[in-house]
Amino acid sequence: MQEHTTIYFKDYTPSPYTVDTCSLEFIIEESSTRVENIMTIRRQDPTAKVLHLNGEMLDLELLWVNDILYSEDMYTKEEDGLILPLDCDDARIRIINRIYPDQNTALEGLYRSGGIWCTQNEPEGFRRITYFIDRPDVMTRFTTKIIASIERCPILLSNGNLRGTATLDNGKHLVLWEDPIPKPCYLFALVAGDLGSITDTFSTMSGKKVDLAIYCDRGNEEKCHHAMRSLKKSMEWDENEYGREYDLEVYNIVAVDSFNMGAMENKGLNIFNSHYVLADEETATDGDFMGIESVIAHEYFHNWTGNRITCRNWFELTLKEGLTVFRDQCFSADMNSELTQRLDDVRALRERQFVEDSGPTAHPIKPDHYIEINNFYTATVYEKGAEVIRMMHTVLGREKFRHAMDYYFENFDGKAVGTEEFLESMQSQSPVDLTQFKRWYSQERTPTLKISSEYRSGSAELVLRIVQMIPKNTKNQDQLPYAMPLRVALLASDGSAYPLQSDDVTLMHEDVIWLENETNEIVFTGIPIPPYLSLNRGFSAPVNIECSELDFPFLMAYERDGFVRFEAAHQFGIETLEAMMNGGEVNERYIESYGAVLQDEACDTMFKSQILELPSITTLMQRQTIIDVVSIVKAQEELKQVLAKRYRDVILEMIDSLYDPTNTDIDGLSMGKRSLKNRLLGMVMSLGDKSVSALCEKHYYEALSMSERLSALDLLENYAPERASKGLEHFYTLYKHQTLVMNKYFSLCASSRRIGTLERVKALQSDPAYDNKVPNLVRSLIGSFARNPLAFYDISGEGFTFVADKVIEIDALNPQIASGLAGAFKNYPKLSMEQKTLMGCELERIKNHPNLSNNVYEIITKILEAS
Ligand code: PHE
Ligand code: ZN
DSSP: OOOOOOEEGGGOOOOSEEEEEEEEEEEEOSSOEEEEEEEEEEESSTTOOEEEEEOOSOEEEEEEETTEEOOGGGSEEETTEEEEEOOSSEEEEEEEEEEOGGGOOSOOEEEEETTEEEEEOTTTTGGGTSOBOOSTTOOBEEEEEEEEETTTOSEEEESSEEEEEEEOSTTEEEEEEEOOSOBOGGGOOEEEEOOEEEEEEEEOTTSOEEEEEEEESTTOGGGGHHHHHHHHHHHHHHHHHHOOOOOSSEEEEEEESOOSSSEEOOTTEEEEEGGGTOOOTTTOOHHHHHHHHHHHHHHHHTTTBTTTBEESSGGGHHHHHHHHHHHHHHHHHHHSOHHHHHHHHHHHIIIIIHHHHHSTTOOOSSOSEESOGGGGOSHIIIIIHHHHHHHHHHHHHHHHHHHHHHHHHHHHTTOEEOHHHHHHHHHTTOSSOOTGGGHHHHOOSOOEEEEEEEEETTTTEEEEEEEEEOOOOTTSOOOOOOOEEEEOEEEOTTSOBOOOOOSSSEEETTTEEEEOSSEEEEEEEOOOSOOEEEOSGGGOSSOEEEOTTOOHHHHHHHOOSHHHHHHHHHHHHHHHHHHHHTTOOOOHHHHHHHHHHHTOTTSOHHHHHHHTSOOOHHHHHHHOSSOOHHHHHHHHHHHHHHHHHHHHHHHHHHHHHHOOTTOOOOSHHHHHHHHHHHHHHHHHHTTOOHHHHHHHHHHHHHOOSHHHHHHHHHHHHHHOHHHHHHHHHHHHHHHTTOHHHHHHHHHHHHTOOSTTHHHHHHHHTTSTTOOTTSHHHHIIIIIHHHTOHHHHTOTTSHHHHHHHHHHHHHHTTOHHHHHHHHGGGGGGGGSOHHHHHHHHHHHHHHHTSTTOOHHHHHHHHHHHHTO
16 A cells, blocks of 8 residues: 655754755766766754755666765665765765656656656656755755757756856767856756747846747747747836846746646746747637736746745745736736736636635645645645735735835845745735734635625714624634725715725725624715625625625626626626526526626727626536536526527627727737627527528638637537538648647537537547647646536536546656546535436545555545545
8 A cells, every 4th residue: 555645834844954056967868868966965953964865766876975985885765765874064965867858757857848858846856857855945056067969959958047068079069057046956947959949138127138038849939929028028027016137147938848837937947838938820819828928927027936035845835826926917917907807817716716715625825734745736825825915915005015025025035935924024014913814824715705784874874794704624623714905885876986984994095994803893984875885896805795785787887896897797697597597587687787788888898708708607516505517507508598689789790890800919909809709709609590600600710810710619619510510620630730729629629518528539539639648738638528517527427437537547647637637526525416426436446546646646535535
């Protein structure tokens, strides 16, 4: 029986030894790589006598300690590292080992993606390159020498600045890199191969010149320009907003096709999933362009929030991730539309994080234990983490927040710290005590605010009652109320807000209540007539609101806060759909309010598209105690048809005026027009009308942007199957050699609502463009299937069996990708008896599979234990 050890935050102790410098030499050969590692070790705990070095899957060849060659009896070699006696304050350790990048399918450490050698070391990949103290609180100055064939690897890259190159005998060359800034080994990177590139320069605020380059497979260079523009904008933004300047002579980005995540912030040498670098009008959607801008920014911002100030241990992951997501969200808001960005971010939070937080894998943004840290790169640590930072930003205000960040950079630069140090920085500028606020870091699940009001006409007062409902955690323990900033307004009938006055609460920036108690009664004075309630404006707190007094039609028409206006439509949509699911009639007032927004000419185009989106299956599933996908889809389609019938002519006219097939620009208005047009086309397609499907087909063949192409094809697939096959064939023939586009193709097929999707997905696994060793392809085909509620929750249980088979199969290759897939089973506790039995069998089957990874084991056992 395998062991799956749990690591606890409370057991953290500083490292007894540290590594001050590390000089690495890589000799890259076709089938293996030789690594020579010379470390200067310094003892930090005077009582320490034994040095533990992490190392996995390494062929150790030779080891010297202080120039003495050690024989095998002088140290202990285990599966996961080396143990050697070391009773001195300073030592020089030299190690030679060999690694096998070609056999590395886990994509951690040094591996090959296509023909390119590249690395991924966060969180614990460096131990697969050489023996080291692989933990983020050991910060080291690295130099890297790389030797490889000039022909196979004309490009040799590592962190820091280029310090020399030389041509060697027998067709080899050597490149030397030196990174002057100490860093944890998870930020080490190396790239070798024959790559194309584009270059540029950036001149920093103090006038230093930085050489910028983006590397990719030859032939893709022209697709890198959007990424380069995004990089330069990010560098400028971090200077303007935070006064943070870049600190090396070069900034390199490399795009690779096989990558477990989105991208990695390695010092001076970011490595990216090519999905987040390569784009042109023909092959990338508007969403892809936006994604590139934000991920490029995210990795760049890590240089200060993550790299120069890093995490003391992996429990502190949200210190760098939550903060950096917050920074990239603000950047994207500044580059595009603040409201659009906020609505997208809130939607992602609620559909991914709220779902995670209410299920078996819920955890605090700062977890206190883990089996496999790779399982904690989650929506909770990232997106909820960002919301927690955003709440502090709301409390402090823009200016004080900037001062608090200055404090953070001044005091902790060059150090490995924790969220305590970050909170200390925030507290230094905060108008309120943040002690209770810290519970956001240690508690799980999403609180709900129950809100009601009472108007007292005699005294012109409005009483607001707010009760925090705090759910129990995954261990079924009670949790405590939070402190949070709640932005509210009391509105007059024209949508204007009364100035808020109250003696009962701390009011910040006029309209923000600092809520600390479980039960709150707040009396607002000077309200001449009963007002309309506007709650959680801008989504100032990441909570659910329960309030039966909200006037949705009023808010949809008059509310000036974009989020609350959107939210009124969203909640009204949910209410309408749920009534239909319970056998009720379609709510006429909803249809009217929807129509009013549809025809509101003053409304921003992208915002209109967002507000007109009906609540998703995920949203409705989340609210069910027992999942019933079929009834959700039925109600959704019915509502869509009612709306489409009622507004058919208006919608068709709008489609016509919005449609601009040759425009592929990615400014806000162009993207908004495409988005709204696609949304409206989807509404009328639900009517199954021949002339509309002919129009949709025309858009598919005629439009030049991938956003329009893809959404037209998706609509044909789901509403006009007779036209879909031809379109799909056309699409396939055009793009079968472009793997990034094939991801879209696989994902479209696997997300289909048509019957027979499982058989189709099974067959597509043998498509020449598919490869289960490439994470993007697995996510597109298998991942999309697992996220396709109709197909996955099919009553036969065949969807469960298929995904379980894939989890087991892929776990043997790449545990990180397998555990991502295993997350598909997270609704286990919410299934009907029959479905639960079926899924339960599959979960047990996975759990009992021999040699299961920690990654999958941890996820599966949490799911099984939850019910
Ligand atoms: N640190 C990366 C980021 O958020 C994510 C990542 C984690 C990438 C683990 C690879 C492996 O930017
Ligand atoms: Zn990050």
